[in-house]
Amino acid sequence: MPTLCPVGQSPPLFPLIECLDLGRELPPPSERFLLSNINFRVERGEVLGIVGPSGAGKSSLLRLINRLDEPTSGKVLLDGADTRTILPRELRRRIGMVMQRAYLFPGTVGENIAFGPRQHGESVSQDQIEAALAQVGLAGYASRSPATLSGGEGQRVAITRALMNQPEVLLLDEPTSALDEDAKRGIEDLLASLIRERGLTCLWVTHDLAQARAHADNLLVIKAGEVVAHGKPESVLDL
Numbered sequence: 475m476p477t478l479c480p481v482g483q484s485p486p487l488f489p490l491i492e493c494l495d496l497g498r499e500l501p502p503p504s505e506r507f508l509l510s511n512i513n514f515r516v517e518r519g520e521v522l523g524i525v526g527p528s529g530a531g532k533s534s535l536l537r538l539i540n541r542l543d544e545p546t547s548g549k550v551l552l553d554g555a556d557t558r559t560i561l562p563r564e565l566r567r568r569i570g571m572v573m574q575r576a577y578l579f580p581g582t583v584g585e586n587i588a589f590g591p592r593q594h595g596e597s598v599s600q601d602q603i604e605a606a607l608a609q610v611g612l613a614g615y616a617s618r619s620p621a622t623l624s625g626g627e628g629q630r631v632a633i634t635r636a637l638m639n640q641p642e643v644l645l646l647d648e649p650t651s652a653l654d655e656d657a658k659r660g661i662e663d664l665l666a667s668l669i670r671e672r673g674l675t676c677l678w679v680t681h682d683l684a685q686a687r688a689h690a691d692n693l694l695v696i697k698a699g700e701v702v703a704h705g706k707p708e709s710v711l712d713l
């Protein structure tokens with residue numbers, strides 16, 4: 475989807491995410507390149523699907539983008555700024571992440587959801603928590619323990635928790651791959667409606683090419699740590 479610009483406003487100067495010659499080499503004795511020469515950009519409101527064989531480096535790429543790992547070459551720009559110049563806590567607020575499985579903290583579902591904003595000194599009312607849960611089909615779940623949730627419910631909480639910070643970018647690392655078919659469809663539909671309603675910018679790693687084709691504006695194909703194709707799903711997948 476192209477970046478939309480309201481009439482009378484200048485278009486943004488920078489892509490929201492840009493990777494420039496990004497790479498990561500493991501330290502000795504391995505010295506193996508997990509990723510090398512990665513170059514791509516993601517515009518506001520774009521969903522970039524990241525696909526490729528197991529072990530290609532897809533998760534490693536997401537980890538470099540939000541600085542869970544550090545690059546050994548190149549850089550990641552967030553709205554034109556090198557992410558190394560952004561305080562980690564600020565970066566976590568601006569870039570949300572949902573993993574394969576929901577890693578929820580002990581406590582209640584409500585406390586998990588309020589965690590991000592409270593970290594930044596913002597108060598979150600019970601009504602806000604209830605409203606956020608209702609939007610993902612979990613009305614009445616605020617006082618539940620995460621241990622009592624199904625896999626699909628846990629992912630709904632993880633998605634809500636990530637979105638409570640109103641991140642500029644959402645990283646999705648195979649968010650449906652640990653779920654059964656029904657739960658998978660539910661989470662995929664939820665993500666699709668959140669993307670549509672909120673215009674989210676996403677980098678969505680998936681093994682599932684049908685999922686990639688259905689939800690991504692563009693695809694990045696990674697093999698053995700390198701980008702081998704980048705473009706519209708129909709052109710990339712029909713190669």
Ligand SMILES: Nc1ncnc2c1ncn2[C@@H]1O[C@H](COP(=O)(O)OP(=O)(O)OP(=O)(O)O)[C@@H](O)[C@H]1O
Nearest residue numbers: 500504508526527528529530531532533534535681
């Ligand atoms: N910290 C690390 N130390 C050693 N090897 C690592 C490290 N992190 C990742 N790897 C290796 O790098 C390669 C890429 O891993 P990564 O998880 O990024 O792949 P992937 O494309 O996401 O795979 P999958 O689709 O199976 O999740 C793998 O061979 C993995 O074992």
